[in-house]
Amino acid sequence: MFLPYDMPPYRPPSEAYSVLIRATRGCPWNKCTFCGMYKEERFEIKPVESIKKDIDAAHAFYGSGIKRVFIGDSNSLVMKPSDLIDVLAYLYEKFPEIERVTMYARAKTIRRRSLEDLRAIRKAGLTRLHVGLETGDAELLEFIKKGATPQQMIEGGRKALEAGFELSLYVLLGIGGEKRSQAHAVHTADVLNAIDPHFIRVRTLVPYPGTPIFDQVSRGEFVPASPKTILEETLTLVESLEVRSEFLSDHVSNLVDLNGKLPENKPQMVSAMRELLNEIEEKPELLETYFKPRDYRCL
Numbered sequence: 001m002f003l004p005y006d007m008p009p010y011r012p013p014s015e016a017y018s019v020l021i022r023a024t025r026g027c028p029w030n031k032c033t034f035c036g037m038y039k040e041e042r043f044e045i046k047p048v049e050s051i052k053k054d055i056d057a058a059h060a061f062y063g064s065g066i067k068r069v070f071i072g073d074s075n076s077l078v079m080k081p082s083d084l085i086d087v088l089a090y091l092y093e094k095f096p097e098i099e100r101v102t103m104y105a106r107a108k109t110i111r112r113r114s115l116e117d118l119r120a121i122r123k124a125g126l127t128r129l130h131v132g133l134e135t136g137d138a139e140l141l142e143f144i145k146k147g148a149t150p151q152q153m154i155e156g157g158r159k160a161l162e163a164g165f166e167l168s169l170y171v172l173l174g175i176g177g178e179k180r181s182q183a184h185a186v187h188t189a190d191v192l193n194a195i196d197p198h199f200i201r202v203r204t205l206v207p208y209p210g211t212p213i214f215d216q217v218s219r220g221e222f223v224p225a226s227p228k229t230i231l232e233e234t235l236t237l238v239e240s241l242e243v244r245s246e247f248l249s250d251h252v253s254n255l256v257d258l259n260g261k262l263p264e265n266k267p268q269m270v271s272a273m274r275e276l277l278n279e280i281e282e283k284p285e286l287l288e289t290y291f292k293p294r295d296y297r298c299l
Contacts (some may be wrong), residue, residue: 033143141153157194
């Protein structure tokens, strides 16, 4: 398939209708044990003029009426603030009807950036940050080599909000396996409660071939959480949340579609999960027939 310019290979599902612009290649961290993204990609910050040429190509391909843009790859917030602001200014010049510009970012990168720089980047037109929290459990964050502590996650999240960004945090259901499922749920809720992001998006761990966690499963060093454990974990997570966030299960990996605005929809969400678990308790065979096969969920 012919691509008109250098596009990011990944984007969040919520950016399905966004124009993709690549400002960096790969991931500057690239150590998370569960992640198979960017493994063959050497990290690079693209020159500003190269990014502008891609913006020109996107403009020629899509026209000027674009509403949404996603900037890849995994953490383009590592760019020099002045360069990122330059790119944003050019982006809005070429696409004056833009309503939303988003990117992936790491909590530690946000935390290191000065509030002044973050506010300047927000003012230049970057509206939303997608950040992988994965878990609020300190032991699990170390286990998956996330490179941040719960407190650093909180500080990064709060700083993003203070700078004026919309904040979308990702939680990885099942990352605690059978052993730390409930600890994962409770401690993750603690971190989310401390941040109160705009969006909480859940994904479910599916160990992917070629990742360290897949090898750990193969060697018996990590026991993946069963579907029932993941559902119980989800219930505990939602029960423990005291936030004003949109809770979204917008990914094929998830066992159930559980969506709602918190706290307004929390009672219905909790009730739905309890009813489902009660139904499974009465009919265990539902675990074999109701949920998507694990291989399908890795798509």
